[in-house]
Amino acid sequence: MAGPPEGRVRVLALRWVHLLQGGALLMPFFLLVNVGIGVVRPGSARLLNGALGPQFLAFGLCLPLVAAAGLLPVVRALESAAARTLCGLPGGALAQGPADSWAARRRCAGWFTLHVGLGGLLSGASLAVPPMALVLLAHPLVPALHSDRWAWPWAHAGSALWTAPVAGLALLAALAATVHGAGALLARCAPPLLGPTPADRLAAAERRAADLAARNRLARDLHDSVGHALSAVALQAAAARRVLDSDPQFVRTALAAIEETGRSTVAELDGMLGVLRDGESRPAPGPGLATGLESVIARSRATGTRIDLRVDASLGPLAGLDAQVSAESFRVVQEGLSNALRHAPGAAVSVRLERQRAPEGEMLAVTVENAARTVPGPRPAGGRGLAGISERAALLGGTAWAEDAGGVWRLAARLPLAAEAGAGAGAGAGHQRKDGPGNGTERESAP
Incomplete structure (x- = not known):
């Protein structure tokens, strides 16, 4: 000794x-x-x-x-x-x-x-x-x-x-x-x-992977929900300030949207903090298309942005979609709107939800398009949003990509309408991202 x-x-x-x-x-x-x-x-x-x-x-x-x-x-x-x-x-x-x-x-x-x-x-x-x-x-x-x-x-x-x-x-x-x-x-x-024993080490590795997956999921949800809320609130307040004297009705609408944004974001944060407090390894799905799409569109429109929403009738009621697919599709729309509000304020945005047939089966195609960047200067530091969308899509067996095609910024995702068994339980890190059509970029670029 x-x-x-x-x-x-x-x-x-x-x-x-x-x-x-x-x-x-x-x-x-x-x-x-x-x-x-x-x-x-x-x-x-x-x-x-x-x-x-x-x-x-x-x-x-x-x-x-x-x-x-x-x-x-x-x-x-x-x-x-x-x-x-x-x-x-x-x-x-x-x-x-x-x-x-x-x-x-x-x-x-x-x-x-x-x-x-x-x-x-x-x-x-x-x-x-x-x-x-x-x-x-x-x-x-x-x-x-x-x-x-x-x-x-x-x-x-x-x-x-x-x-x-x-x-x-x-x-x-x-x-x-x-x-x-x-x-x-x-x-x-x-x-x-x-x-x-080897079995003990494997069980410990699985617990660490589950914890990592939960932390990654929470990080993505925090980025998407809080990031979108802050972007929307900032733009709503700026728009209200510009027309404070000339358009009181718009100001009232913007303030109401800010109030609703703050309330819904606090509710989401409470849910995420509850997961952290209770030590659950797999958070419950967040807001879905049926419960959150209309409110996120309304909050974005309150900034003065024109948003065209088209939902394919063949999808049927949005409430009938798989809960995990609906939640991840909502995050795609939310991220697309956040990027448009942040990097191309004032540009019209198109949101499309369509059913598509693919060799893998029936897919839900989510596409958010807007004019390319209207704010001069380099893109601010960041890039976690689209990386998180790629992770979400990969965990469900789908794909996601972003591209600048002829002056139009497009964020698109293809998700299976029936989520794969065990989707979302993997570690959210180290997977292979799949490129989509276009330039197949895997990082968040400015519209």
């Missing part, structure tokens, strides 16, 4: 306690074996007060029972906590939960047997060696100990008396060395026997 002497002494003391804990865990099994032998052969199993041979026999008979107890799932959690605290092992090296698979249980049974077996032997030595060493240390100074009833392997008289303290110190050193070796063995064996 490296480190300062006081650190090494502390580690030795903690590992000694860990071994004594193993000895304490052995006692119920030891007593059970004694009772069992007494039942099978009455009067022949006075092992606790007998010779060492019968006691070691009882000890050996305990170990199969210890191994069987180590198969209990909860044993791994308890032993991992004890080993992490008393053996000074890093938390990541040991599994933290119960053993769910039989492979993990068998490894835990092997560890439990090793811990309890070594602990039982070292606990017995810790009880027997210190008193013996004290007797040897005091032997030259206490005449009563010079009696012949003390059977030492050397003479009691003369200078040989002073070899007893040396033997006592040697016994204590041997005990400490044995404890050190046993503690080091346990510390070395703990990671392979109590560490996570």
Whole structure:
């Protein structure tokens, strides 16, 4: 063990306690074996007060029972906590939960047997060696100990008396060395026997992927909802300020739209914060076409922007669409309107929802078009919106793209009308985005 002497002494003391804990865990099994032998052969199993041979026999008979107890799932959690605290092992090296698979249980049974077996032997030595060493240390100074009833392997008289303290110190050193070796063995064996199995690592990776997917989903929803709301509110306020004296009716309409935008955005934020608070791994779908399309169009129109909305009659009632497809389609429309309001204020916007037949099946085509950028200067930093739309489409098995075609900025998405099983549960990161027609850009560019 490296480190300062006081650190090494502390580690030795903690590992000694860990071994004594193993000895304490052995006692119920030891007593059970004694009772069992007494039942099978009455009067022949006075092992606790007998010779060492019968006691070691009882000890050996305990170990199969210890191994069987180590198969209990909860044993791994308890032993991992004890080993992490008393053996000074890093938390990541040991599994933290119960053993769910039989492979993990068998490894835990092997560890439990090793811990309890070594602990039982070292606990017995810790009880027997210190008193013996004290007797040897005091032997030259206490005449009563010079009696012949003390059977030492050397003479009691003369200078040989002073070899007893040396033997006592040697016994204590041997005990400490044995404890050190046993503690080091346990510390070395703990990671392979109590560490996570491949199944544990896979489950942990799946939990991390689910958490990442939830965070990505929340990030996309925050960008889409809050970003659109702030853009709309800013443009509505600017438009109202320009006609404050000449068109009071428009100002009232803009203020009402700002109020409605703030109220709906706060409601969405409450839902997202509820997901964070409750620790859900998969947020519920946000607003859909049936519940949010009209309001987002009305808020955008309140900025003075002319918006042409066309919904294919063959789609049927929007409320009948798959909830996930409807929610993601709504985000496509919302992102397209946000881009138009931010980068091409005043330009007319066309929103189309159509049913299309494709080799993959029936698709919902969402297209948002407007004149290309009308605000001079470079595009502001950002670009997360269209990247998020591409991720949303890919998770449903669809495609999304943006292009500047002949002075018309187009954001388009093709989503399967029936969402794929498990859509939205993947990690939202590291997938392959599919290019659409046109230049197939995958980043948010200015209209």
